[in-house]
Amino acid sequence: MDDADHNLAEDPHRQADDCPICSTPRRYFGDLPGRPRVSCPKCGSVERHRAFAGAFGASFGADGSMKGARVLALRPDRADRAMLYGFGAAKVVSFDGFPRDTPDVVGDPTAMEFGDASFDVVLDNGLLATVRDPGAVIAEMRRVLKPAGAALIYESTALDRFTVEIDDRERQISWYGEEALDAYGIGLFREWGFSDLEQLLGQSFGLGLFDTRDPVSERRYVWFFGMQAPMTSAPFMDAAQRAALLGLDDSG
Numbered sequence: 001m002d003d004a005d006h007n008l009a010e011d012p013h014r015q016a017d018d019c020p021i022c023s024t025p026r027r028y029f030g031d032l033p034g035r036p037r038v039s040c041p042k043c044g045s046v047e048r049h050r051a052f053a054g055a056f057g058a059s060f061g062a063d064g065s066m067k068g069a070r071v072l073a074l075r076p077d078r079a080d081r082a083m084l085y086g087f088g089a090a091k092v093v094s095f096d097g098f099p100r101d102t103p104d105v106v107g108d109p110t111a112m113e114f115g116d117a118s119f120d121v122v123l124d125n126g127l128l129a130t131v132r133d134p135g136a137v138i139a140e141m142r143r144v145l146k147p148a149g150a151a152l153i154y155e156s157t158a159l160d161r162f163t164v165e166i167d168d169r170e171r172q173i174s175w176y177g178e179e180a181l182d183a184y185g186i187g188l189f190r191e192w193g194f195s196d197l198e199q200l201l202g203q204s205f206g207l208g209l210f211d212t213r214d215p216v217s218e219r220r221y222v223w224f225f226g227m228q229a230p231m232t233s234a235p236f237m238d239a240a241q242r243a244a245l246l247g248l249d250d251s252g
């Protein structure tokens with residue numbers, strides 16, 4: 001991985017060791033297997049949340065950057081919710097295709113019950129890998145967004161290979177179990193290749209790639225920002241940064 005090209009703006013007042021979501025000092029963080037001191041006891045954040053919260057706050061303003069926003073959160077965890085409210089969201093509606101995490105709304109993610117243009121922000125935390133028709137979910141995300149709204153999309157992706165579709169039932173049920181698959185159609189259906197997901201999202205959205213990094217572990221998380229119009233300006237990756245991310249030759 002390259003490491004020199006992406007200097008994120010930093011908040012000079014924030015300690016790198018503090019949780020950017022709830023300000024808990026890192027010395028209070030709990031351990032996870034193989035990852036010492038990564039779990040914030042107050043808000044539940046791990047590296048991914050803190051990388052995003054720090055970068056988003058630095059780029060868009062930590063206080064009130066979603067001020068008053070109505071947010072649809074697809075399979076958010078506790079820290080996602082805390083983060084969205086920390087950014088100033090007025091209301092976060094959680095949604096999932098199955099009831100395990102007791103979301104506000106359980107429904108078919110390819111036919112959500114929300115009206116057109118009813119949210120300012122849609123956040124996705126990994127749901128797209130777990131539905132049979134991710135393209136239909138992406139179309140729904142666009143439909144429910146207001147014209148100036150933004151989709152914030154985080155999915156696990158491999159930078160260096162194509163998407164692998166998972167046909168084996170045992171693997172499909174390995175995350176969420178048989179009931180999720182048989183009653184709700186939710187399972188592990190694919191492992192994303194970065195470029196494949198980028199291309200699919202690009203069919204519905206103007207896309208920006210938002211590069212984030214956990215300052216403590218140096219783990220890197222690239223988020224997709226989707227909007228109705230093309231996005232080329234800072235803080236999103238330009239073509240050369242994208243090529244560097246993917247290890248491509250940018251000379252063309």
Ligand SMILES: [Zn+2]
Nearest residue numbers: 019022040043
């Ligand atoms: Zn925290």
